Amino acid sequence: MIANDNDNIQAYHVGGKVSKVRFVTPASYSDGSVFAVTGTWDEEQDNTLSLHQIFRTLQPFPTSQFNPFRTKSVTDIKHEGEIRDLHFLSHDLFLTASSLGRINLFRIAESDPKTQSDTTHKIKLEYSNTTHGSGTGRPLAATGIAVEPNNDMNPEIASVGEDGRLVCFRIEENQNDIAEQIDAAVINGISWPTSKEIIVVTSGGQLKKFDRRDLRKSAAVAVDKDYAEDSLTSVACNPSQITQIAVGSSSGLVTVWDSKNLSKPLKQFQVHQANVWEVMFHPNRAGYILTGSEDGSVSFINLSGALTDLSDVHTQTRRSFSKATSMLNPLGINSIDYHPIAKLFIAGGDNEKILLSDLS
Amino acid sequence: MSNFSSQENGEYVWTTTESISQIDSARPHFSLSAETSRSWSVNGRDDHREIHLIDSSTEEDSLPKWPDSRRTVSTKFAPLRNNKLAIYIAAKEPTDMQVFEFEGDTWPLDQRIYEYALTDINKLQRSLYNDGYAVFAVAQRPPDAIRFRSKMGGDSILLNAHERAMDEISAEYSSIIRAHCARVSKFPEVRRATTDIYTVWELCRVLFMGSERKSARLGSALVGWVNECFPIKEFSKMDITRLRESPRPLEEPQLWACVQKLIVRSNSLVNKVLESVIRSSEISAERQAVEQLYGYLNTKPRIEQYYGREFDYRLGQWQNTCREFANSLELSDENTQDSIITIVNILCADMQTVFQHCYSWQEALTAWIAHGHPNVSHADIRELLEAVLPNFPLQEDNYVELALKAFLRVEIEEGLRICENIDIWLAAHLADMFQKLKFVDAPTINGGFLSINNTQPQCSLREYYLLSYAELLVTSTSLWQVGFEYFRHCPLFGRSYMQQLIARMPTDSEWKTQKILNICKVNELHEEARIICKQASIWKKKRYASAILYYTKAGDTPRLTKIAHNFLDEYIETGELTYINVIDSVSLCEKPDESINFLVQYRNFHELLKTRQYRPAGQALVDMLKSHIAPRRFWPILLINSLPLLRQGENQGEEVVLNVEENSEVLRILQEVTSHHREEFLACIEKVKRWYKGDRGYDEIDDNLTVVRLALAKNLSRTIWH
Structure with missing residues (x-):
């Protein structure tokens, strides 16, 4: 299926191939602007974390040249290694997973107005922990971060990596609680839907469910036998229906599983032609999934059948998903996010740009 | 060292x-x-x-x-x-x-x-290269699929669908270069480099790509180009504003030089300046002369008002009127008198006067066109250029000037060759446009890898420059993906370049390997994907699960066999199933590689033993032996593995673990191993003896596997009895 160019998608240069993009989770959304953080990959030396401010431009009579957004680069900071995952703990604290096997904690701080500073905000490194590949002599990338749900005070943090390990630690206790070799292949993604249950996906094509109380042995393993040789590249759990898991694969499939019954998938969509690098459930609309893929497109999947009333997605609609590309971004999309209050969709990829679009 | x-x-x-x-x-x-x-x-x-x-x-x-x-x-x-x-x-x-x-x-x-x-490619320049590819990708579509957000105006009626699409593409390129200029405005070096690109691109657009080349607006388009790309040096906007706001503009020493420059540039600001002179001066002969000049300027015939020859006639008539005005001028202020006469000479396209008031040949050429040949056609430009050039010093080491001259002379190949020195991006994208608009065609240049015995066919200019550009991108740490995209659009050599380069892309992570493999998949580079998978598994030393996945993708049976044998050797040495974790991490398709399949079967056999499913375990064991899926040097192990099964049958006395047929099959294998492959067998047994404990209800093993023989014999008699 060829996706149509979507004129509603706007693109902005960010100066580096974007491996991850996340909106700053807002306390509120009042002044018409939102913040987003991007992380880069494939820079020879200087991979960076950048904070961007996105404004909605108000224009009474939109024209064809009308650009509904304006972006401003607020501040950036060098990051050791490529950024493989980015996870917000609160509105000013976020974690990154680095290709050098480390988990870093950063804080976004407002600059002191007394000091003569060019920027309104600064990003500061607060904490760093080597979690992956340290025993093998060369660093192996940390690929995913998940945070213990329902524990805002001192949550446990779980990370997975190319070394096949799952590491659990708390930031305040400066050591790794558990570092378990849970897979012999590469773990590509992790999700932590309930305090007991951790889900990971691997390059060996497996979705593994673990009980947090015993990580030595997986509680269940799911394999899609029809596509056993595919690598699984991304995972997300439905926040409003925690047994529902969406998984993206190297061949462009998006598969939905029920974590209570992993014998066969609930639903499957051949959405993309290449690796699905990120899947996420729409936070406002239960039963909708957003994806971004190496084939350069983003998609919007309706789990309950045909798409209806998606006036904001002017795209080719077939069956139960719609797909959009942007002429401005012919290369792969590595990461996506959605701002539930501003109703804004963001994607970042190898064209060194972020893409923005309204999406209800 | x-x-x-x-x-x-x-x-x-x-x-x-x-x-x-x-x-x-x-x-x-x-x-x-x-x-x-x-x-x-x-x-x-x-x-x-x-x-x-x-x-x-x-x-x-x-x-x-x-x-x-x-x-x-x-x-x-x-x-x-x-x-x-x-x-x-x-x-x-x-x-x-x-x-x-x-x-x-x-x-x-x-x-x-x-x-x-x-x-290396400057990091700041990367956004231009990225944007450039986005436009390039659209340019390769069929004309009816080319659609941009901003429709270009102009005389698009003169163009056919294909030319109109190209016009839009060229405008889109212009807008991305302009946007890039704005982005890098704080970095003088990159800004200058981008401005150079823009200057050449815009000239080519006027001359070859837009609708102007087919209309009477070519002259004014060239004037617009000079005004945009070579801003007036002598006066800033501030100077002009100052003149306009002066209480006594006629007394300003810069006034006439400024007015003359604005007229040379056909800049409409001249009207504003003259208006302010008229407004702020007292009634005098000078003011009256300025008023007259202002009037003439505003009655100059415009090319779109008249058709064909009539315009030439009207222009000539107007110029005569201007000359008459100048001749009749008798002002007391000599400076004003001379300045107005000079202005009239410029308006009447007096060659020497025009050239005297220009600082560069670009300015002179367009001034002469604007005042003397406003309806210039494509074919006339060369002649005008040759007349202008001797009057100005030439900068032979300035690539931009050389390129501009070449394109004005319609020497496209030469122009492209010079552009290569300005920025290979420019040469590649111009060449693509020129070929699409059929300005360059015939294969002319040797492409492809330089080879010692160079026997390669010739490729088009477009492909030559695209290949050079793409090759540069592939060497960049960040833009290599864009480079491979360009190769896809090179019909003759693109594929062979990809084949040569993709397997040599350095990779240090799973993520990048996946990206590279995807390029192989899109371009159907199956053999190269196989090589990359092999390489990927090499750097995954001791990461056996990943190695198995990559070797399976690469279809590398010998490698898979070797990994399997390593695991089996480890079992022979230690009696430990170390690979369970590895096999459990790999989801296998229905027909996996034979050696890996054996690992799975052997692992399942142990699982059956552990869960006390002795009869299925027995069948699995016999299957492994009978199908010859197990490597022969592992047969002794399988035979020893039959002991716990046979003992089980003995203890329970009822369940038949191996039936007569199976029993004799195992016996046959035992015979074959101990007599025909004795050396291999003994080597294995020696290692097993180190860890095998005789405390499993049987005597210790010996060089003839007597324990297995006895157990099989007992099982046979019991089976017959049942």
Whole structure:
């Protein structure tokens, strides 16, 4: 299926191939602007974390040249290694997973107005922990971060990596609680839907469910036998229906599983032609999934059948998903996010740009 | 250590006798092929540059076949144009790249000469290259699928659908270059480089791509180009504003020079300046003269008002009126008098006057066109240019000037060749547009890798420049993906370039390997994908699950067999099933590789034993032996593994674990192993004896596996009894 160019998608240069993009989770959304953080990959030396401010431009009579957004680069900071995952703990604290096997904690701080500073905000490194590949002599990338749900005070943090390990630690206790070799292949993604249950996906094509109380042995393993040789590249759990898991694969499939019954998938969509690098459930609309893929497109999947009333997605609609590309971004999309209050969709990829679009 | 020296003949030669085993993968440079990993350094003009030879295609096992003395690599460097280096590696062809079989000790030499860019792409320039590709990708679509957000106006009625699409494309390129200029405005060097690109691009757009070339607006389009790309140097906007706001403009010493310059440039601001002169001056003969001049300026015939010859006639008439006005002028202020006469001379296209008031040939050419030949056609420009050029000093080392001249003379090939020195991006994208608009056509240039025995066909200019550009991108740490996209649009050599380069892309992570494999998938580079999978599993030493996944994708049966044998050997040595974790992490398709399949079956057999499912375990064991899926040196182990099963049958006395047929099959195998392959068998048993404990209800094992024989005999009699 060829996706149509979507004129509603706007693109902005960010100066580096974007491996991850996340909106700053807002306390509120009042002044018409939102913040987003991007992380880069494939820079020879200087991979960076950048904070961007996105404004909605108000224009009474939109024209064809009308650009509904304006972006401003607020501040950036060098990051050791490529950024493989980015996870917000609160509105000013976020974690990154680095290709050098480390988990870093950063804080976004407002600059002191007394000091003569060019920027309104600064990003500061607060904490760093080597979690992956340290025993093998060369660093192996940390690929995913998940945070213990329902524990805002001192949550446990779980990370997975190319070394096949799952590491659990708390930031305040400066050591790794558990570092378990849970897979012999590469773990590509992790999700932590309930305090007991951790889900990971691997390059060996497996979705593994673990009980947090015993990580030595997986509680269940799911394999899609029809596509056993595919690598699984991304995972997300439905926040409003925690047994529902969406998984993206190297061949462009998006598969939905029920974590209570992993014998066969609930639903499957051949959405993309290449690796699905990120899947996420729409936070406002239960039963909708957003994806971004190496084939350069983003998609919007309706789990309950045909798409209806998606006036904001002017795209080719077939069956139960719609797909959009942007002429401005012919290369792969590595990461996506959605701002539930501003109703804004963001994607970042190898064209060194972020893409923005309204999406209800 | 290595030496890098400059020879008398201008060649750089570097040789080494050492091989450097440490691969510096933290600097993911473009790698060149060689049979072992080495790294050498080249001191470039600006800063220290390194070229890394990464062990791209050699497999561990093939290394012993290379005597140490043969690992010596000598290389020759020769500087090329555009800050590039040609490198010849006196090495053997990497095994995976070899297309033919060879015999004995003679290995084919690597016959390629590689190009390496000494200058890296400026990070700031990357956004232009990225945007440029987005437009380029659309330009390759059929005309009816080309659609941009901003429709271009102009005389698009003069163009057919294809030309209109190209007009839109060229406008889109212009807008991305302009946007890039704005982005890099704080970085003078990059801004200058981008402005150079823009100047050449805009001229080509006016001359060859837009609707202007087919309409009477060509002259005014060229004037617009000069005004945009070569802003007036002598006066700033501030100066003009100051003049306009002056209480006594006629007394301003700069007034007339400024008015003359604005008229040379056909700049409409001149009206505003004259208006303010009229407004602020007292009634006088001078003011009256200015009023008259203002009136003439506003009645100048415009080209769109008249059709064909009538315009020439009207213009001539108007110029005569102007001359009459100048001749009749009798002002007391000599300066004003002379200045107005000069202005009239410019308006009447007096060649010497026009040239005197221009600082560059570009300005002079367009001023002369604007005042003397407003309806200039494509064919006239060359003649006008040749008349202008002798009046101005030429900067022969300025590539932008050279390129502009070449394009004005419609010497497109020459223009492109010069553009290569400005920015290869410019040359590549102009060449693409020129070919689409049929300004260049015939295959002219040797493309492809330079080869020692150069017998390659010729490719088009478009492809030649696209290949050069794409090759530069592939060497960039960040833009390599864009480079491969460009290769896809090179019909003749694109594929072979991809084949040569993709397997040599350095990768240090799973993520990047996936990206590279996807490029292979999109371009159907199956053989290269296989090579990459092999390489990926090499750097995954001891990461067996990943290695199995990659080797399975590569269809590399020997490698899979070797991994399986390693695991089985480990079991023979220790009696431990160390690979369970590995096999459990790999989801296998229905028909996995045979050796891996055996690992799975053997693991399942142990699982059955553990869960006390003895009858199915027995069947599984016999299946493994009968189907010959198990390697022969592992047969003794399988035979020993039958002991707990047989003992179970003995203890329970009822359940038949092996039936008569199965029993005799196992016995047959036992016979075969102990008598026909005795040496192999004994070697295995020796190792087993170290860890096998006789405390499993049987005596210790001996060199004839007597315990198994006895157990089988007992089982046979019991089975017959049942």
